[in-house]
Amino acid sequence: MKLHVFNQISEQSSAIAKAIAQQLSATLANQDSAVIAVSGGKSPVPVFEQLREMELPWDRVIVTLVDERWVPESDSGSNAALVRTHLLQGQAASATFIPMFGSEASASDAESRLNATFTHLGLPFSVVVLGMGDDGHTASLFPASPALDAGLANDAPICLAQVGAVAPTDRMSLTLPAINQAGKVFLQFAGSAKKAVFDKACEAPSKTWPVSFVLCDTAADVEVFYAE
Numbered sequence: 728m729k730l731h732v733f734n735q736i737s738e739q740s741s742a743i744a745k746a747i748a749q750q751l752s753a754t755l756a757n758q759d760s761a762v763i764a765v766s767g768g769k770s771p772v773p774v775f776e777q778l779r780e781m782e783l784p785w786d787r788v789i790v791t792l793v794d795e796r797w798v799p800e801s802d803s804g805s806n807a808a809l810v811r812t813h814l815l816q817g818q819a820a821s822a823t824f825i826p827m828f829g830s831e832a833s834a835s836d837a838e839s840r841l842n843a844t845f846t847h848l849g850l851p852f853s854v855v856v857l858g859m860g861d862d863g864h865t866a867s868l869f870p871a872s873p874a875l876d877a878g879l880a881n882d883a884p885i886c887l888a889q890v891g892a893v894a895p896t897d898r899m900s901l902t903l904p905a906i907n908q909a910g911k912v913f914l915q916f917a918g919s920a921k922k923a924v925f926d927k928a929c930e931a932p933s934k935t936w937p938v939s940f941v942l943c944d945t946a947a948d949v950e951v952f953y954a955e
């Protein structure tokens with residue numbers, strides 16, 4: 728795991744956007760297409776706004792999500808809406824987007840469709856971009872989730888519903904093995920509260936801080952971008 732430290736969020740965002748573009752470019756030099764899975768929340772917005780202007784063959788890039796709240800895109804909590812608004816613009820408008828939310832009544836009902844779609848795309852994804860909550864969650868792998876063990880299991884499917892993990896909605900999440908086998912895993916966060924969680928999570932894998940299972944996996948290619 729490599730840690731990059733920045734004084735400003737603008738410097739952090741610009742460094743991650745460049746690192747993502749480099750990884751996509753390297754993948755596309757050897758493959759017809761590259762898959763990037765991105766997170767929601769507030770942190771990725773400045774990264775998306777820089778990344779979308781990078782010179783890449785975006786028509787060969789497939790964008791999907793690391794996780795999603797089980798809400799339609801008209802809901803302010805939709806990660807798909809965030810990606811459409813802030814990433815799939817400018818140069819990146821020609822990328823293909825695979826959202827997680829669909830017509831199913833629940834996240835659990837969508838598992839088979841999404842796992843079939845992701846299996847068809849094929850692992851490993853080229854890039855996975857993670858955030859981290861103050862509670863140590865990453866993707867939608869929350870400490871209190873009843874399906875946390877299933878999401879961390881070595882034989883987990885590519886994605887799993889996380890039901891009852893946090894109010895007010897169920898979630899869909901990539902699982903740990905799908906995340907950790909990516910060509911590159913980028914984790915971004917800012918501020919001293921999250922840094923304290925990160926420091927704890929680096930000590931040993933613990934379900935108290937699910938992000939620890941990414942940070943402590945020595946086989947995963949993880950780069951952390953932290954803004955003070």
Ligand SMILES: O=C1O[C@H](COP(=O)(O)O)[C@@H](O)[C@H](O)[C@H]1O
Binds near residue numbers: 796806
């Ligand atoms: O709920 C979520 O939060 C995390 C962290 O978001 P941030 O804005 O504090 O970075 C995010 O990584 C995840 O995708 C999202 O669903």
